[in-house]
Amino acid sequence: MSSDYKIILLNGAAEELFGIEEKNAIDKHFLLSVKDEKLFEQINAIVDSKFNINKVEQVKYGDKYYDVTITPIKNYKSEISDILLVFHNITEFKELDQAKDDFISIISHEFKTPLTSIMMGTSMILEEKIGAINDKQRSTLVAIEEESEKLTELVNELIELTKIESGKEMYNFKCCSIFGIAQNTVKPLYNIANEKGVNLTNTIDEDMPGVYADPEKITWVLNNLITNALKYTDAGDDITISASVDGDFMQISVKDTGAGIPKEYKDKIFDKFFHVQNDDEFEIKGTGLGLAVVKEIVEAHGGKVWCESDIDIGSNFMFTLPICDERG
Numbered sequence: 001m002s003s004d005y006k007i008i009l010l011n012g013a014a015e016e017l018f019g020i021e022e023k024n025a026i027d028k029h030f031l032l033s034v035k036d037e038k039l040f041e042q043i044n045a046i047v048d049s050k051f052n053i054n055k056v057e058q059v060k061y062g063d064k065y066y067d068v069t070i071t072p073i074k075n076y077k078s079e080i081s082d083i084l085l086v087f088h089n090i091t092e093f094k095e096l097d098q099a100k101d102d103f104i105s106i107i108s109h110e111f112k113t114p115l116t117s118i119m120m121g122t123s124m125i126l127e128e129k130i131g132a133i134n135d136k137q138r139s140t141l142v143a144i145e146e147e148s149e150k151l152t153e154l155v156n157e158l159i160e161l162t163k164i165e166s167g168k169e170m171y172n173f174k175c176c177s178i179f180g181i182a183q184n185t186v187k188p189l190y191n192i193a194n195e196k197g198v199n200l201t202n203t204i205d206e207d208m209p210g211v212y213a214d215p216e217k218i219t220w221v222l223n224n225l226i227t228n229a230l231k232y233t234d235a236g237d238d239i240t241i242s243a244s245v246d247g248d249f250m251q252i253s254v255k256d257t258g259a260g261i262p263k264e265y266k267d268k269i270f271d272k273f274f275h276v277q278n279d280d281e282f283e284i285k286g287t288g289l290g291l292a293v294v295k296e297i298v299e300a301h302g303g304k305v306w307c308e309s310d311i312d313i314g315s316n317f318m319f320t321l322p323i324c325d326e327r328g
């Protein structure tokens with residue numbers, strides 16, 4: 001396609017995909033043949049940005065999914081002269097991915113009921129409601145209880161993630177106070193911080209503008225970030241929650257002075273099931289799903305989430321949410 005979006009070449013597969021013949025499409029505007037305004041906007045944005053980027057977008061035509069690679073081609077004056085679009089049919093991968101998600105979702109739900117029975121049974125025996133137990137039995141039962149709690153956390157996070165990824169999760173967006181959300185989230189965590197000797201501080205001001213968000217989901221996000229910070233800090237460390245206005249967005253930060261994350265893992269930690277490998281630490285402290293869910297939720301709000309971190313200095317997890325005028 002030329003820089004004024006006229007088609008120059010269309011191969012056989014593209015003719016079939018768009019149901020047009022090359023001879024009828026040549027020299028005509030992209031939108032006359034490929035009637036996809038959303039994709040056209042993406043192409044336009046790349047051309048306007050003047051950057052030499054090679055961008056991949058995902059589109060769905062009928063029941064087929066395609067990865068579209070958009071590559072601007074520059075002439076000797078570094079001006080964009082042509083634009084190359086490559087459509088890669090990924091329907092098979094998508095279907096496999098869907099089958100995997102369905103499987104995880106079914107398995108997670110099937111795990112829930114027996115897990116609840118295990119936990120209830122264990123706690124009844126521990127409370128000696130069925131009879132007296134000796135110390136050895138008690139310590140074994142405590143271990144069973146702890147492992148069941150970890151499994152329950154994994155199952156709950158898996159259910160949450162599959163719900164969100166499948167688009168079945170409903171969001172209840174409204175204009176709400178980030179001060180209120182932060183206060184409610186932090187309150188039950190002060191005790192845990194105190195027990196650990198960690199100083200947990202919420203500096204978010206009551207006068208901050210409102211955010212357009214689902215308060216329940218953002219409570220989940222904040223809770224997850226603070227719980228993580230609590231996992232990777234020790235006595236004497238600080239965890240500070242703050243918020244600042246950045247243009248049309250509110251930037252919320254959960255900063256800790258804990259273990260930190262190696263630079264090479266800074267982005268990877270948002271992937272599913274990712275744990276930072278630690279030589280002197282064999283115990284895995286969580287499921288590796290929390291930050292993947294955090295990312296999904298924040299992005300569903302039109303915000304972004306990222307992390308700055310230095311080993312042994314600490315981590316700062318930040319995310320943005322759109323600001324709204326009135327407050328709920």
Ligand code: ADP
Nearest residue numbers: 228229232260269275276286287288289290291
């Ligand atoms: P997990 O359930 O393992 O905590 P997450 O997705 O929440 O899973 O986090 C992924 C990984 O990111 C963690 O295993 C840990 O290695 C790292 N991480 C997350 N938060 C922090 C933090 N505040 N300080 C240090 N490492 C962190």
